Amino acid sequence: xxxxxxxxxxxxxxxxxxxxxxxxxxxxxxxxxxxxxxxxxxxxxxxxxxxxxxxxxxxxxxxxxxxxxxxxxxxxxxxxxxxxxxxxxxxxxxxxxxxxxxxxxxxxxxxxxxxxxxxxxxxxxxxxxxxxxxxxxxxxxxxxxxxxxxxxxxxxxxxxxxxxxxxxxxxxxxxxxxxxxxxxxxxxxxxxxxxxxxxxxxxxxxxxxxxxxxxxxxxxxxxxxxxxxxxxxxxxxxxxxxxxxxxxxxxxxxxxxxxxxxx
Amino acid sequence: xxxxxxxxxxxxxxxxxxxxxxxxxxxxxxxxxxxxxxxxxxxxxxxxxxxxxxxxxxxxxxxxxxxxxxxxxxxxxxxxxxxxxxxxxxxxxxxxxxxxxxxxxxxxxxxxxxxxxxxxxxxxxxxxxxxxxxxxxxxxxxxxxxxxxxxxxxxxxxxxxxxxxxxxxxxxxxxxxxxxxxxxxxxxxxxxxxxxxxxxxxxxxxxxxxxxxxxxxxxxxxxxxxxxxxxxxxxxxxxxxxxxxxxxxxxxxxxxxxxxxxxxxxxxxxxxxxxxxxxxxxxxxxxxxxxxxxxxxxxxxxxxxxxxxxxxxxxxxxxxxxxxxxxxxxxxxxxxxxxxxxxxxxxxxxxxxxxxxxxxxxxxxxxxxxxxxxxxxxxxxxxxxxxxxxxxxxxxxxxxxxxxxxxxxxxxxxxxxxxxxxxxxxxxxxxxxxxxxxxxxxxxxxxxx
Ligand SMILES: Nc1ncnc2c1ncn2[C@@H]1O[C@H](COP(=O)(O)OP(=O)(O)O)[C@@H](O)[C@H]1O
Ligand SMILES: [Mg+2]
Numbered sequence: 153x154x155x156x157x158x159x160x161x162x163x164x165x166x167x168x169x170x171x172x173x174x175x176x177x178x179x180x181x182x183x184x185x186x187x188x189x190x191x192x193x194x195x196x197x198x199x200x201x202x203x204x205x206x207x208x209x210x211x212x213x214x215x216x217x218x219x220x221x222x223x224x225x226x227x228x229x230x231x232x233x234x235x236x237x238x239x240x241x242x243x244x245x246x247x248x249x250x251x252x253x254x255x256x257x258x259x260x261x262x263x264x265x266x267x268x269x270x271x272x273x274x275x276x277x278x279x280x281x282x283x284x285x286x287x288x289x290x291x292x293x294x295x296x297x298x299x300x301x302x303x304x305x306x307x308x309x310x311x312x313x314x315x316x317x318x319x320x321x322x323x324x325x326x327x328x329x330x331x332x333x334x335x336x337x338x339x340x341x342x343x344x345x346x347x348x349x350x351x352x353x354x355x356x357x358x359x360x361x362x363x364x365x366x367x368x369x370x371x372x373x374x375x376x377x378x379x380x381x382x383x384x385x386x387x388x389x390x391x392x393x394x395x396x397x398x399x400x401x402x403x404x405x406x407x408x409x410x411x412x413x414x415x
Numbered sequence: 416x417x418x419x420x421x422x423x424x425x426x427x428x429x430x431x432x433x434x435x436x437x438x439x440x441x442x443x444x445x446x447x448x449x450x451x452x453x454x455x456x457x458x459x460x461x462x463x464x465x466x467x468x469x470x471x472x473x474x475x476x477x478x479x480x481x482x483x484x485x486x487x488x489x490x491x492x493x494x495x496x497x498x499x500x501x502x503x504x505x506x507x508x509x510x511x512x513x514x515x516x517x518x519x520x521x522x523x524x525x526x527x528x529x530x531x532x533x534x535x536x537x538x539x540x541x542x543x544x545x546x547x548x549x550x551x552x553x554x555x556x557x558x559x560x561x562x563x564x565x566x567x568x569x570x571x572x573x574x575x576x577x578x579x580x581x582x583x584x585x586x587x588x589x590x591x592x593x594x595x596x597x598x599x600x601x602x603x604x605x606x607x608x609x610x611x612x613x614x615x616x617x618x619x620x621x622x623x624x625x626x627x628x629x630x631x632x633x634x635x636x637x638x639x640x641x642x643x644x645x646x647x648x649x650x651x652x653x654x655x656x657x658x659x660x661x662x663x664x665x666x667x668x669x670x671x672x673x674x675x676x677x678x679x680x681x682x683x684x685x686x687x688x689x690x691x692x693x694x695x696x697x698x699x700x701x702x703x704x705x706x707x708x709x710x711x712x713x714x715x716x717x718x719x720x721x722x723x724x725x726x727x728x729x730x731x732x733x734x735x736x737x738x739x740x741x742x743x744x745x746x747x748x749x750x751x752x753x754x755x756x757x758x759x760x761x762x763x764x765x766x767x768x769x770x771x772x773x774x775x776x777x778x779x780x781x782x783x784x785x786x787x788x789x790x791x792x793x794x795x796x797x798x799x800x801x802x803x804x805x806x807x808x809x810x811x812x813x814x815x816x817x818x819x820x821x822x823x824x825x826x827x828x829x830x831x832x833x834x835x836x837x838x839x840x841x842x843x844x845x846x847x848x849x850x851x852x853x854x855x856x857x858x859x860x861x862x863x864x
Contacts, residue, residue, distance in 0.1 A: 210807050214799065238809035250804035254822025260808070263818055268809035298822070315808065 163188040163225055163354055164209070164242075164323055170219035171201075171208045178204045180379040181220065186323065191355045191368055193390065196376035197398050202358045203247050205376070206325045210244040211237050224323070239268050241322030245312040245329050247358075251300040257281075257311065258295045261318055268319065284317040287347070289340050305332040313344040323354040330364035342367030362394050378407050423477040423598065425457040428567045433536035434518050440547045441539065448556035448566035455560045468742040468774050469713040471682045475656060477564075480598040480628050483516035491520050494622040495592045502842060503616060503648075505835045507585035514571035515592045516599035516627075523587070529578025530613070532587040535602055538574025545576055549604050553634035554662045559686075561658045565600040565632040572602035572631075577611035577641075586614040586646075586836070591631050593621045593655065598628035605633065607641035607669075614644040614832060619659065620679070623652040629680075635663035635671070639693065642670040646836055648843065649677040649685075653708070657683035667693030667722070674831050675702035676840050678847055682711035689718055691725035691753070700729040703827040705847045706739030706771065707856065713742040718760065720753040723783075729760045732827050734820055735771035736856040745777040749786050756786040764794040765823050767816075767856065816857045817848045 162185040171179035179201045186192045194202055207215040209222055211234040222229040229237055252260065261281055265271055272280065282292060288310045300308050309329050316324055326345065330338055342364055349355060349368070357368060365387070373389040374381050377398065382405040383389060393401075399409050422429040430445040437445065456462075460470035491499070495513060499521075510532035513521035519534030526532050531541065539546050556563040573589045593599035607613055621627050629651060637643055643663075651657055657680040665671045671689060689698045704712045718727040733741040747758045764773035775792035797819050805815035824844055831837040851857050 210803075212803050212807075233812065234803060234806035235809050235811050235815075238807055244807055246804070250798075250800045252801050252804065252819060252822055254825030255818055259818070260805075263805070263810045263814060264808035267811050267814065298825075319808065 161188060162186065164356070165223040166205070166209065166220070167223075168220035169205070169208060169217065169222060171204055172216050172218050173204070173214055177218070178215070178379055179208065182376065182380050184374050184381055184384065186354050186356050189352045189354050190371040191349070191357065193365055193370040193373045194356055194358045194376060195360065195373065195390070195393060197402075200376040201379040202376055203327055206244050206327045206358065209325060210234055210242060235267060238321070243316055243319060243321035243324040245316060245324065245326045247327040247331070249300045249308040249312055251298070251303070253298050253301045255299055256296050257299045260299045261315065264315070264319060270319070280318060281314070284314045287317070288314050288344050290314060306334070306337050309333060310337065310341060313341050317344055317348055320348060320351065321353060323356070324348070325356045325358065327358045328360070329357075330359055330361060338363060339367065362390050365390055375401055377402055377405060382407070422482060423480070423564065423568065425477060426453060428452050428564055430567050431570050433539065433570065435536050435540065438539060438543050440543070441550070444551045444556070445567050448551070448563045451557040452560065452563040452567055455557070455563060458560055465715060465744070466684075469682070469684055469711065471656075471711060472684070477598065477628065481596045483595065483597045483599075492592070492594055494594060494620065495520070495590060498590055498592070498618060498620055502839045503588060503618065503835065507835060508588045509583060509585040510587045511590075512573040512588070513590045513592075514573070514599070514601045515594065516570070516597045518571035523573065526583050526587060527577070527581050530576065530581045530583050530611070532573065532575045535569065535572040535574055535604070538576070538604070542574070542576060545606060546574060546604055549606055549634055549636050550602070553636060553664050554632060554660060559660070561630055562632060562660055565602060565630050565660070568598070568600040569602040569632070570600070573604070575603070575605045575613065575615060577607045577613045579608040579638075580610040581608075582611070583613045586616050589615065589617045591617065591619050591629070593627040593629045594625050596626055598630065600630045600632070603631065603633040605635045605643065605645070607637050607643055609638040610640045611638065612642040614646070616646045616836060617648070619647065619649045619651060619657065621652040621655040624654060625652055626654040627652070628656050628658070630658045632659070633661040635661070637663065637666045637669035637671055639667040640669060641666065642672070644672040644832055645674070646831060647673075647675040647677075648839070649675065649679055649683070650843070651679035651683075653679070653681060655680050657685065659683065659685040660688070661686065662688040663690065665689055665691050665693060665696045665698055665725070668695045669693060670696065671698040673698075673700045673702075674840075676843060677702065677704040677712060678843060680710065680712075682713070684713045684715070687714070687716045689727060691718070691720045691722055691727060694722045694724045696722070696725045698725070698727040699830070700727070701827050701830045702731050703824050703844070704731075704733045704741060705844065706733070706735040706741055707847070707851060708737050708739060710739040711742070712740070715743075716745040716760070718745075718747045718758050720747070720749045720756045720758060723753050724755040725753070726757040727759070730827065731762045732765075732824055733762070733773060734765040734767055734823065735773055736767040736851050738768070738770045740771065741773040743773070743775045743777075743792070745790070747779050747781075747788055747790065749781045749783050749788065751782040753783045754785040756783065756788065758786070758788045760790045762792040763823070764792070765820065766794060766796050767820070767851070813852055813857050817852060820848060821845065
């Protein structure tokens with residue numbers, strides 16, 4: 153398991169992280185580091201704890217850190233409110249983005265920019281949102297719709313990337329942003345991520361599939377199962393999983409295979 | 416026995432007369448109302464289903480409210496003058512009618528070639544026979560104690576009459592206030608003839624720190640194809656008791672749009688009642704309430720489908736903060752023969768503090784077999800996932816809560832007429848949220864991250 157990279161200082165460092173939900177242990181010692189500007193892929197069977205890791209990094213109050221550490225640019229995130237983590241440059245694209253009926257997309261985005269101290273003049277703001285929606289191939293009518301409310305799965309995912317592009321974080325965790333997208337939508341979303349990445353944004357991309365990694369090339373790949381990282385390496389891991397599934401890795405890690413079917 | 420010093424007790428009420436004297440029928444109506452008042456017992460939280468969750472009624476004694484200063488003083492009290500000049504004062508106001516415990520202070524005017532919006536006594540004097548067929552007919556005095564009392568004691572209010580086919584532009588503005596620890600019983604009569612249309616905005620208000628009683632009663636009659644948009648802003652002071660009734664007869668193919676925005680008063684019981692008497696009418700009752708401190712808001716609604724083929728749709732959204740409480744009971748009644756009725760009632764409650772409470776009881780009573788009716792109610796706290804979603808995008812928690820609460824009210828606010836009225840409604844909600852935020856009512860104990 154590799155925790156550091158020779159190329160750049162580690163920006164996001166997760167060390168021996170333990171997380172519980174309602175007293176139930178879900179992560180039992182996760183360690184991984186994503187250096188500044190790098191792309192890391194996080195794979196693993198359903199129920200491995202990938203989403204929980206994203207939530208814990210972002211500070212979801214349900215995901216209680218019971219041990220270990222999370223650092224972002226050498227500062228501990230533990231005990232810090234989610235909004236402050238966002239202000240420090242972190243972003244989590246949700247696997248199932250939340251709908252907030254009554255709150256329009258444009259008001260939500262305005263509040264988010266304001267909250268991060270990045271308010272723009274009204275005209276510049278609307279122009280920015282319109283442009284980013286256009287590049288994600290979303291109809292401008294989504295601006296006045298309630299955020300994620302009655303959006304299709306694909307529309308929600310694209311809206312997450314619109315937000316990514318508007319908020320321009322330094323580090324994005326993308327939780328199965330590719331799931332449920334058709335080939336064209338996948339390319340649109342990947343291109344959207346890459347446009348933001350050109351500013352040096354780091355990415356932790358949680359996925360089951362190779363296809364998005366063809367667009368967003370990972371510098372490193374981590375595989376999680378049963379609440380911890382069981383393998384870290386280069387993109388050869390992706391090929392290996394594509395070919396043989398997770399079973400050989402699970403066996404090598406001494407884990408039960410039947411309980412954790414690959415997606 | 417009536418206490419010699421008080422004009423209203425729980426058992427007795429001394430009738431008053433409008434400025435310039437009551438016409439004979441009105442004097443007769445007052446006597447009938449007095450008889451009804453004597454007959455109907457004081458409401459009780461233990462005996463009356465309507466009052467079961469509002470025990471404040473058991474302690475209310477109408478004799479404690481002082482008699483208003485003598486009639487004839489027409490200068491406007493400061494709180495009313497301020498409201499008159501407030502955000503609803505726009506170029507769209509076609510007539511202004513103001514009343515308080517003394518009677519009418521501002522008497523309105525004609526608003527079209529065959530439309531008038533006047534103070535109660537002027538209106539009745541001008542069209543006595545029109546109002547004889549409406550006052551006490553839509554809201555019979557024997558129906559409830561507060562209806563009979565309003566009828567015995569009303570000194571002012573408004574009379575709005577729109578003639579056949581007349582469309583009144585802009586809106587008529589009514590302000591009904593009470594102050595000086597007294598009681599006021601404004602009566603509003605609204606009649607729209609066939610094909611007429613009107614927007615009327617009422618404000619019910621009183622100053623803070625003034626223990627007063629406001630008992631507004633509104634009777635509405637809509638002729639065939641008429642359209643009334645009726646907006647109510649209740650912004651009473653923190654020690655006022657409000658006992659209100661709005662009751663409408665909706666005629667054939669008429670449309671009744673009632674909106675309410677209730678933010679004030681120490682406690683209130685408000686009835687909103689629509690009787691669908693004509694075939695094919697369309698009634699939309701949409702309201703909101705925000706409770707704070709120890710406010711208690713009891714709303715009871717009736718959608719009574721007498722005629723077939725009518726639509727009625729009610730949406731009521733409530734947010735309760737601090738130790739406030741909301742009580743809601745809504746009845747859809749579909750009478751025998753009211754086939755092809757479409758009737759909906761929905762009440763949603765947002766609990767902003769663990770000490771706040773809401774009770775909701777929408778019910779159906781259906782005597783026809785070919786109808787579509789649904790009723791529903793929900794109560795819950797702000798969703799943690801919505802909160803996290805906002806926060807994870809950098810929206811600070813208190814701001815996130817405000818955003819979500821504002822969103823909770825969006826469909827109600829957006830159902831207000833576009834322009835001044837909608838923006839005023841939104842502004843009032845935002846101002847309360849601001850106040851809740853300022854007083855720490857929105858930062859419910861923070862969980863450790
Ligand atoms: N909020 C929650 N409540 C209860 N159990 C949860 C919750 N979130 C995750 N879990 C459990 O934690 C484990 C890991 O889930 P998750 O992080 O969603 O995995 P993955 O994203 O890898 O599929 C699963 O067993 C899941 O049921
Ligand atoms: Mg997941």
